[in-house]
Amino acid sequence: MKKIILSLIAGILLMPMSMKADEGMWFLMFIERLNHRDMQKMGLQLTAEEIYSINHHSLKDAIVQFNGGCTAEIVSKEGLVLTNHHCGYDAVAELSSANDNILKNGFWAKDKAAEKHPETSLFVRFFVRMDDVSKRILSKVNPSMTEAEREKAIATEIALIEKENSEGGKYTVNVRPFFQGNEYYYFVYQDYRDVRLVGVPSESIGKFGGDTDNWVWPRHTGDFSMFRVYADKDGNPAAYSPNNVPLKPKHYLPVNLSGVKENDFAMILGYPGRTNRWMPAGGIEQNVKFAYPAWVEGAKTGMDNMKKYMEQSEALNLVYASKYASTANYWKNRQGMIDALSKFGTAKTKAVQEAKFNAWANKAENKAKYGNVVTNINKFYSITNEKSRHDNYLQQLFRTSASGNIGRTLGRSLDVYTKADATKRAAMKADVLDAAEQFFKDTYLPAEKDILAAQLDLYVAKAKGYPLAPSIVKLNGENKGQGFKNYVDAVMNMSMFSSLDRVKAFVEYPSQGMLDNDPLYVLSNDLFNHFTSKSDEIAKAQNDYTAAFRLLVEGLRESKIGDIKYPDANSTLRLTYGKVRSLPADKKNDAKINNYTTLDGQVKKYKKGDEEFDLPVKVLEMAKNKDYGRFADKDGSLHVNFLTDNDITGGNSGSPVLNGKGELIGVAFDGNIEAMAGDVIFDKKLQRTINVDIRYVLWIIENLSGAKNIVDEMTLVK
Incomplete structure (x- = not known):
């Protein structure tokens, strides 16, 4: 049956369609909507089944969701993973210390034994299959239901569908709404949780340009990092163990060294987080x-x-x-x-x-x-x-403010722990202590005091159009509007959450009364309870709005x-296609065509010792000597970033940019500020995706960093 369906898909792909090629985030079950004929005219050389297949390996098997918020791709037969620098940032920061600051200085594992495993779990998620369950779910609701009743009925059916397709827990199954709840599809995934750091460039390369260049073209950023997926000896997901082995993936991406030119076909597969086109x-x-x-x-x-x-x-x-x-x-x-x-x-x-x-x-x-x-x-x-x-x-x-959010994080963990019986507490104790250790590792008390006080001052000054949290109204009256600095100092000094030792002591002798009366915990809970509360008027309006928005989308389609022919992004695997496409000429870019940037252009931005525009001395020396090796473009320069007109958004960070053969030519990492309305409305003239040229990635690994062992794992084609 699956083979028959895929044959039908391939046939439907040949049908004409008027949608412009560079707009749309399409999910793979409905790949026929992509208009295979138009894609072929633009340069696609793959069949539909080579992109998405249930029965055979395909491109989708090389694309993973990285740690729940980014995209990554498998680039070797030994589970090597490529994603953005900013996607691996948390893990690299965790693995860094003042004495060994790999976030600042970079890191490249000389062999697999040297790869680093962060304590905070990383995971990659492989997409297995999807299917339409719209009729099944919508048969459980009717127009007379309130939104709460509707949501309950849908949630009940979703739980059944997810259980039916999980194969006893082997797979993670998510049912997601599309078109504002007019359609529903389920997605089957397999998660691997032993993921280790293989390499990352120095921060001066991975974040070159900092906040100044963020979302701005021309860019010169090496926004990439590399990891490896490990599995048990049979290739199954397994918790971290020294005995695990590199994953042998179903498919991995070959890497093309030819470079790109204007109007070349470009296809991106990834996990866009959220758009609001409707x-x-x-x-x-x-x-x-x-x-x-x-x-x-x-x-x-x-x-x-x-x-x-x-x-x-x-x-x-x-x-x-x-x-x-x-x-x-x-x-x-x-x-x-x-x-x-x-x-x-x-x-x-x-x-x-x-x-x-x-x-x-x-x-x-x-x-x-x-x-x-x-x-x-x-x-x-x-x-x-x-x-x-x-x-x-x-x-x-x-x-x-980690302190302002304590009621939802460490405070909530302590509340659950305190309410548990002795047996459950014993089982929970180690995890609670680990959470406490992590909280204090990620905070600094003087900074927390200033952040929270400043945010409370801003909240009181600027959020007055809606009733403020009751405790804040009371406190602001008591201090006569003189600010919250002294109050926050006092509260945080009295709170158990001011030190790890105090929390550890509480864990040994938990007291619900002590927790419930902790001044910081009380403040945090009051703020959050007020944040989530709503009047009866607003609750009714929200009920009516949810139903109306669903009907608006249904009616607009009818x-x-x-x-708009495609559903909003919602962190499910999508495909977008377009082409390499320049922006109007820009004097700030030294490139001959304003669709790429060069290492020479990066060096021109260099400012010694500057937080955003510093560069390693070796980069300057190699740029001066034009030491680009096999990764130089035919024009003699080293290309750093390039532009395409693909339709992406947050969550696509780290997505592979592929040519018509499904070969890797770059890594997507940003959009351009001129088209920042793209999450709401697609701009056919201005919208661009900014990508790291894969040749620059390989140059940094092999030539600059001397980690040829990593490049040798990949399949390079030209």
Whole structure:
């Protein structure tokens, strides 16, 4: 039956389609929608089954989700994994110390025995298969249900489907909604949790350009790192063990050394995290005017207070390096979203579409089902605008202040531990102590005090359009609006969460009363409880909105007013295709065509000792001598990054960029700030994907770092 289905897929792929090739994040069960004929015209030389097959190995078997938030690819027959530098950042930071700072200096394992296993588990997820369960799930719901009743019925059926397809726990199965709950598909995965660091370039290469160049073209960044997947002797997933062996994958990607040129075919497979291409006008307006400005301001507040401690010592820099990098990435992204969505009037464009839909919805034959859709959507946004601003200030407090978030992290672990009986406590004790050790490894008390105090001050000053958390209102009145510094100092000094020794003592003699009255724990819980609470008015509006949004998407598809043919990204494997495509000429780029950058251009940006633009001396020497070896382009230069017009978003970080033969030509790592509205609306003129040229990757490994043993594992073609 599976072979018959795949034959049908291959046939359907030959059908014509009007969708532009560079837009769309398509999942593989419906690969026929990609228009195989058009892809072949652009340069694809693979069959449908060579991309996605259940019965045989295919491209999809070489693509993995990396640690739940990025994409990676298998590039050797011994389980070698390539992803972005920023995707491996947490693991590399954990494996670093002030005495052996591999995050700063780089690392390359001379052999497999030298590969490093982080204590905090890494995992890669292989995609096995998917199937449509829309009819089965939707048969369990009806229009008279409330959203809560609907969600309960769907959740019950999802649990059954996931259990049926897990094969007794061998596989992880996820059922996901598409088109805002109008369709459902299940995805079967296999997870491998013994993943070890093989190599990473120095931070000056992997993060070259820092926050200044982030989301900006031209780029000159070596954003990559390498890992290896291990399995038991039979190739099955297994917990870390010295006895495990490198995984023998079903498929791995050959590496092409020919380079790219304008209009070359480029295909990307990966796990895009989230897009909102169906978002209503009111949602875009809310983000631009309320939610994102609060996000940006809250993130910057956290970053500023981390940075002043990170600059004090290498040890403190390592404590906050990962959190700072993640915060900074989204800080710039959200500001770019504000600018792009405002510049292009995206909300107005959506509003015009919704007006057309509303006219169609209120025709006699459609009114009963769709008549109130736009009204209910707009009502929800109008009464939640201020809450969205308020919630984003609190979200950034939780994200940047480990102490402010203690009620959901270490505090919650201690609460579960305290409530358990003696037998369960004994079983939990080691894990709780490990969690405590990790918490204090990732925090520094003086910094935590400043971050939390600054975030509370910002929250009180800027989130006033919606009721503040009760404890904060009370405290702000008591200190007469003079700020929270003294209060936070006192609370954190009194709290058990101010030191590892205090937490360890509590674990030995747990007391629910002591935990429930810990001042920091009380503060954190009050903030989070307020964050998750909602009035009856908002709860009803949200219920009506969820139903209305689902009907909006259904109606847009039915009426053909909506022109989007694919579902929003939701961390499921997708394929996007397009071509190598330049941007208008830019004096900041020394390249002959503005679709690539060179090592010479990187050296021109070099600033000795600068946090963002420093480079290793050896890079400067090799650039001066044009010492590029077999990885030089035919023009004599070493290409660093290149542009394609693929449709990607967050989660695609680390995705392979493939030529028409399915050979690796680059690694995707960023988008361009001019098209930052891309998660909401695709810009056919400006949207670009920024990729690391695979030849630059190999040059760094083999020529710069002397780790030819790693390159020798790969299959290189030209």
